[in-house]
Amino acid sequence: MPSFPVNFGSTPAMINRPAPRLGEHTEEILREAGLDAATIAALVAAGAAMSADQAAKTVGKGGD
DSSP, X not given: OOOOSOOOTTSOOOOOSOOOOXXXXXXXXXXXXXXXXXXXXXXXXHTSSOXXXXXXXXXXXXXO
């Protein structure tokens, strides 16, 4: 397992959760960037962005 680049001695660094799943935060990030729901839906439909629902369908097919 890789180590953290900085060691704080009495407070060792820890990862307490797994990395986000593919598409898990896509819509949230795009909303925070100022895109509206219609624009996000268009990006997802065009394949330029992937929703969590789309990503869940790729499990075992190279998307997980």
